[in-house]
């Protein structure tokens with residue numbers, strides 16, 4: 001099973017989420033390119049949408065929601081680790097209301113910005129606010145998030161009041177003694193396609209995550225960022241469209257909603273964070 005997800009945002013570096021100028025690159029052009037590729041190839045995908053972005057691009061998000069599965073990517077794209085529990089809940093509720101108002105659908109899926117969701121208290125907040133499926137936890141350390149899971153396969157998260165959240169994490173591979181990602185963001189942009197294909201073929205379950213900026217060859221040079229952060233957000237963008245085309249040629253993809261229906265959840269582990 002291969003699951004395709006898009007984090008729909010106009011931010012090109014999670015460090016800049018507070019300061020980045022809205023629509024600082026031609027995000028709608030990049031999104032329309034993606035939608036054309038998906039439509040042409042009959043691809044299902046889930047879009048995790050930033051609430052503030054949706055408010056600025058209501059028509060685009062409504063059009064996407066008519067054909068694709070929608071989840072929340074927070075309202076402000078602030079990192080969970082930088083918010084108090086109360087701030088996190090307010091941000092989540094604002095995103096759910098905004099997305100629900102625009103799409104006329106209940107929003108029951110969530111992915112945290114930068115895989116920054118690591119605390120049980122925050123997972124309880126997701127369950128309390130109606131989130132049924134999460135794609136935020138990881139079995140490796142990210143720039144803004146800790147290793148939370150022991151393995152990168154679907155599992156069930158134990159929440160307060162006997163609630164359960166279904167978790168679909170991104171995949172990892174062991175490389176040079178470390179766990180690294182290979183099918184999302186900067187990893188997907190920079191690793192050779194042959195390596196990505198081999199790793200995906202070795203797994204029964206893969207979750208791919210992409211962003212509009214992964215395809216943006218004209219990312220703004222402004223912003224108070226280190227040289228390393230600039231390289232991280234720009235590396236591999238020129239070859240990303242070709243890589244996506246190869247992925248679509250070589251693998252079948254589905255969205256989170258379909259994956260949730262197909263997984264036998266009784267056979268997955270129950271995890272308590």
Ligand SMILES: [Zn+2]
Pocket residue numbers: 007009073077112113114
């Ligand atoms: Zn994001």
